[in-house]
Amino acid sequence: MPRRIILHAGFHKTGTSTIQSVLRENRVALKKHVALRLRWHMKDLVAATRGYSTWRDPLTLIKVQDRFTRLMDDLPGMPRRTLVISAEELSGHLPGRGELADYSAAPILLYAFWEIARARYPEAEILIYLSTRAPGPWLESAWAEHVKASNMTLPFEDFAARYHGAANLDAMVAEIASRVPVPVHHRALESCLDLPLGPADPLLDLCDLPAALRAGLVPVAPANTRLKPEILQAMLEANRTQDTAEARNAAKAQLLKDAR
Incomplete structure (x- = not known):
């Protein structure tokens, strides 16, 4: 079983694509110490989490729980390794789609993941890691993502006025920490700009890697930039x-x- 499980659940537009790219690029070097499940490993699960954040219905939450349970059940043996599960959609959809105004589904989703992971691996340490960003830059990046990837027609000023509450990521970190009984770690994207591996470094700090291995990990260019x-x-x-x-x-x- 894993000795530690890290749930990296976003948030969107906080360097998550870069974090996942660093993990993927270094997966061979990390293999003896870290098992990875990244967003492209769990397409069915993130489809359900997006749906739950949109509809908030019990049936979709059951679907989320079932798909996370299957993810846990399908894992190979990981003796004494750290399991990193990383996908920004573990917190639901990116706010700004219609009535989806914030990340208020995230505490519910993360509690469900903690409960299932604890039942499957009762002796493993479970942590939550959340990457954050200052409100102004986050709103700009979220709006740009919606313009690129959806049918967003709002000008930025109107988008920012309508969805400003979602940009208080520090408040959502505190909300999650108050509702899920595990340590919640977080780091702002702005504080990672000069780190060797950028926003991936704070997450890797939680993996307790040997110093020589950590020093040999390779950086990647920032991913999914505006x-x-x-x-x-x-x-x-x-x-x-x-x-x-x-x-x-x-x-x-x-x-x-x-x-x-």
């Missing part, structure tokens, strides 16, 4: 003017191609 303002503005216009999802996606794909 597009230039003029491209975002063009995508926003496509969201406003194209009548179908197919047309919007095609227009935005062409903008990305031209930008490259």
